[in-house]
Amino acid sequence: MQVTRQTKVGLLGPFGTYSHEVASGFFGGEAHYHAVANIQGVFQSLAAGQVDYGVVPQENTIFGSVIETYDSLRLYGDTFVRGELILPVDHCLLVKTGVQLGDIVEVLSHEQALGQCANFVRQHLPNASTQATASTAAAARMLLDRPPTSAAISSRACANIYDGLEVLREGIQRDEANFTRFYVLTRRRNVPIPSLPDTPNSRRKGLLRIINKSPTSLSSSQGDILAALNQLSTEMEVVRIDRRPAQEGVPFQDLYFTEVQGSNPSPSAPVLEGVWDELLDSFVSKVKKLGFEASVMGSW
Template sequence: MSSNPITEQITSRVEEQTGDDTRPVLTYLGPAGTYSHQAAFDRFAKTVHYRALNTISDVFHSVGPAVHLALLPQENSIFGIVTETYDLLRSSDVGESRWVRGAVTLPIQHCLVVRRGKTLRDIKKVLSHEQALGQCQRFLAANLPEAQQVSVASTAAAAEVVSKQPDAAADCAAICSKICLQLFADLELLHEGIQNEHQNFTRFYILANHPTTPLPNTRYDGRGEFNALIRLELQQKVDELNASQDSSHPTVTDLLAALCLPAIRIDRRPSAQHELFGSVYLVEVFDNEASNASRPSQRVGEEDVVTGPLPPWKERILDGIARVVARGGRADLLGTW
């Protein structure tokens, strides 16, 4: 089996760490200061080591023995699903060596930051990624109509320029995520939530190297609810289904009925096997029958780990998968949380 250069790089960096720090490593789509970084920090705070990577694929493939966790952008409430993430979820690695262990939702809050002590009256230029500039036009028109808008590579890059470049300190502002205030020195928040659209949210999946990897900074809240992500595929090709008069061949509706679990979202991607119009369905189910009242647990750090017999919710999920297979489809459990 060929080695993965991303995994090797991460392993090398982890091995360089010294001392007794045993916090797990979490990778995310960089650079530092992105909204992926903000979402990860909001969820895990200082309980993990953060590693920024260049692409979603790099983040996905980094998960292994040295990297316990990763954050993958899944969907934006305005722009829809992140197709690269869903294409990676088609991989047989998911459910075998990588698992979805949770979800994080981040409200996109654009912030206007300046060098410490500066005010709106001082600002002559506003730096940010072109999309962020476009998403804040109403605020800029009302409050900084004369300021020049300068597009840079990322929102984090804008914050770094204002923080580190002397010629930008006097009259420049950056539109960026709030976490940039912790990453770059001498920055001050002038306004938070300056975007035009206030119903802009991005959801992320937490990927892990084991199906029961404990998530740091997690506390059991006692709710009898549970989620799972299941990958469904028809064994029969679409053109064969269209040509067949045999009603025994299952359809997607048949597989969902066999699963018999409340589906809260269904997403489709083309088959990874390059079959003509073949499909992979990613089905997120929500088991509201699960009762945690009788589940014995032990505290491990800040995570409750279930012990004892297989809990009822897991039995229902596995029973549903078995029914899909019996009906003639394929179903893989990609993760639970």
């Protein structure tokens, strides 16, 4: 599938967010990007056909799963995960051109970024106050209307997007592995996405939705979610389990988003797309027979 000027990509905005950075790295300069105010808005744009693809944060290595993304996946059940993107999060200190470290009395950013860079601020800007903003990119944009004594913690991209800003320091986050992982979404299953080559089963992934509809009817000795997971093909292994309320009117009924990947012992053997999808579909059929509600929510 070819990215063209007609390719529309929805992402968590404003421009300059990490979502924007990772999406433009993947879809390239030709695509048309729509910055949306919040994560659920990206799903709405996709469902309404305003965009062809969506890029939303799924988890961060420090802060964990992004609840709003999982709840939107529940709400927009037709949305399909067709890929993953991982971005090392490298926070920069942005200022108006020419401003020096000693000039700064105020630091703006999203509270997660402020937390990740707290050591840097304490050490290098001990007298500066901090102010939380809606996103890291929003902090950079706010700099334009502030006196030069303000600084923002955001991505390097923001220095290119907003005229008159420059990077004063980079890599100012805690010395700790900090990555954010994103899902690439399509409106339905089987929408082609760019650069998905023939991939061996061992590299394939899938996202499964499992709801325990009638727990008491299970005769398995290992009841509940474990009974469902044990229906997975031996060619699959579980890499992520995220539990959310099913919200179908029964208190404490859960929806388990389960990410699986291929564990094919001969990873060199490439397989056709259909084979992996058949493994996912077969799992769904099996657990439905056990009384669970289930569906395939992603394959990539």
